[in-house]
Amino acid sequence: xxxxxxxxxxxxxxxxxxMVDAVLGGEGLVRVARIAADAVGAPVAIIVPRLSVACxxxxxxxxxxxxxxxxxxxxxxxxxxxxxxxxxEPIAAGEDLIGIVALxxxxxxxxxxxxxxxxxxxxxxxxxxxxxxxxxxxxxNLRGSFLEExxxxxxxxxPEVMRRAARLGCDLVRGAVVLCAxxxxxxxxxxxATICGDWxxxxxxxxxxxxxxxxxxxxxxxxxxDAPEATISAARRLAGRLQRLxxxxxxxxxxxxxxLHRAIQEAELVLDVLRTSDVPIAQDIGxxxxxxxxxxxxxxxxxxxxxxxxTVAPIVRYDEQYRTELLATLEAYLVNNCNMNATAAAIYAHxxxxxxxxxxxxxxxxxxxxxxxxxxxxxxxxxxxxxILPRLPR
Numbered sequence: 549x550x551x552x553x554x555x556x557x558x559x560x561x562x563x564x565x566x567m568v569d570a571v572l573g574g575e576g577l578v579r580v581a582r583i584a585a586d587a588v589g590a591p592v593a594i595i596v597p598r599l600s601v602a603c604x605x606x607x608x609x610x611x612x613x614x615x616x617x618x619x620x621x622x623x624x625x626x627x628x629x630x631x632x633x634x635x636x637e638p639i640a641a642g643e644d645l646i647g648i649v650a651l652x653x654x655x656x657x658x659x660x661x662x663x664x665x666x667x668x669x670x671x672x673x674x675x676x677x678x679x680x681x682x683x684x685x686x687x688x689n690l691r692g693s694f695l696e697e698x699x700x701x702x703x704x705x706x707p708e709v710m711r712r713a714a715r716l717g718c719d720l721v722r723g724a725v726v727l728c729a730x731x732x733x734x735x736x737x738x739x740x741a742t743i744c745g746d747w748x749x750x751x752x753x754x755x756x757x758x759x760x761x762x763x764x765x766x767x768x769x770x771x772x773x774d775a776p777e778a779t780i781s782a783a784r785r786l787a788g789r790l791q792r793l794x795x796x797x798x799x800x801x802x803x804x805x806x807x808l809h810r811a812i813q814e815a816e817l818v819l820d821v822l823r824t825s826d827v828p829i830a831q832d833i834g835x836x837x838x839x840x841x842x843x844x845x846x847x848x849x850x851x852x853x854x855x856x857x858x859t860v861a862p863i864v865r866y867d868e869q870y871r872t873e874l875l876a877t878l879e880a881y882l883v884n885n886c887n888m889n890a891t892a893a894a895i896y897a898h899x900x901x902x903x904x905x906x907x908x909x910x911x912x913x914x915x916x917x918x919x920x921x922x923x924x925x926x927x928x929x930x931x932x933x934x935x936i937l938p939r940l941p942r
Contacts, residue, residue: 560664563587567672577676581605581649584669588662590654594673596639596647597622599680609652618648634658637666639673646677691716692753695764699812706806713766713805718751722769723776723803725783727752728815729763730823731794739763739793746786762819763794764812769801776801795822821935852932859929862912874912875930877905881917882927 563583570579577594582605584592593604593611595618602615613630620627622645629636632652639647649669651662694712697704713720731739736754743752743765752765767786771778780801787796797819799811863874877895881902884890892899906917915922 556661559587560668563665564668564671567668568675571672571676571679576603577601577673578603578605580669580672580676584649584665587665588651588659589656590634590658590662591652592666592669593650593652594639594647594669595650596673596677598646599677601647604652614650621645621648635662635666637663637670639670639677641674641677647673649673687716688753691751692755695751695753695766695812696755698766698808699764702809704806704809706804709805709808713751713768716751718749718766719768720766720805720808723779723801724769724805724808724811725767725779725801726799726808726811726815727763727765727767727783727787727796728798728812728819729765729787729790729794729796730819731761731763733793735793736761736763739790740765742790743767743786746789747782764815766808776803795819797822817935849936852936856929856932856936859913859915859925860933861929863909864933866908866912872905872908874905874909875933877902878909878917878926879930881906882923882930886917886923 566583567580570576570583577596577599581592581594581603584594585605591604591607591609593602593609593614595602595611595615597615597619602611604611609632614633617627617630617633633650634653635651635658637649638645639649649666651658651666694716698709710720727743729739733739740752740754740763743763744750747765747767749768750765752763754761754763767779767783769775769779770782780798783798787798790796797815797817799814799818802808802811860875860878863878866872867875873895877891877897880894881888881891884894888899888902892902895902909926910916910918913926915926917923917926
């Protein structure tokens with residue numbers, strides 16, 4: 549009698565150990581479903597939306613309806629179990645439903661002890677969730693540590709950067725673009741997942757300590773011989789999709805992994821300008837002149853600052869002191885192709901007022917807006933002013 553009574557318990561233990569070995573051995577929930585199905589003599593499905601897992605054994609059954617049912621249950625929405633479900637066992641962490649193990653209707657009657665095997669499968673599934681999320685947490689920490697080092701250290705050499713990135717699945721052999729986004733969403737994990745899902749090999753990490761909520765991403769080169777152009781183009785499309793979730797800054801293309809520290813700085817500069825600028829420069833910020841200034845500012849900020857001081861800085865300070873509009877007038881003059889009448893119409897002023905203000909610009913800067921060479925320097929100086937404005941003392 550004792551031997552007969554012990555047999556079901558012994559079998560349950562054996563099945564439990566087999567399921568645990570399958571999870572810890574990396575065979576996944578497909579193997580767990582197969583073990584459960586063999587034990588109960590009927591098809592078993594395991595649905596875990598968090599892991600994007602929907603598997604059934606031993607037969608190939610369409611579980612689309614069952615997936616919708618489980619997704620609704622996990623989300624707390626009312627749902628009715630599909631007809632093919634004969635019994636089910638929740639996969640739960642505390643009070644949180646994560647998924648369901650379902651016994652499906654087959655050709656044989658449901659075993660009396662089927663619920664116990666479904667419970668074992670649910671426990672094994674919960675272990676799989678814990679193992680998978682622990683691995684992902686380790687991977688996230690490694691990605692975050694690597695990106696933080698790139699941000700903070702400029703002495704990492706190219707081969708070391710490539711080796712460490714490769715271990716994280718990111719191929720930097722042909723270069724990369726850096727993306728920096730400041731979010732106005734409470735779902736940073738969704739942004740990180742979007743980037744990694746859209747861009748093969750991307751490294752992305754949310755950094756809550758940087759500006760209150762920024763995502764940094766390393767986007768390895770796309771394309772072949774046209775890698776710089778193809779990568780920039782693809783990065784702009786990705787940035788466009790993310791703009792509804794925050795402000796996005798992109799670096800230019802960097803071929804040498806040793807320069808990725810500067811690429812991160814450049815992406816941060818672009819982000820700062822887009823966040824704080826009160827002029828519509830978002831469409832122009834990817835242009836050659838702006839890009840050149842951003843790259844120089846990331847590596848030699850003193851040169852850009854010096855150029856600003858040598859060109860439009862006197863105008864900026866004069867406007868601030870006397871509440872004048874010399875800089876706005878100069879900008880309108882350049883935008884309107886140096887046409888006095890068009891400039892006057894754009895700023896709602898008399899033509900003589902425009903001429904007077906341009907004379908003041910010449911006196912303050914010793915650069916004449918009417919002279920082509922001086923005009924080019926003033927235009928470049930205004931671009932320099934726009935990109936260093938967020939870092940100027942207020």
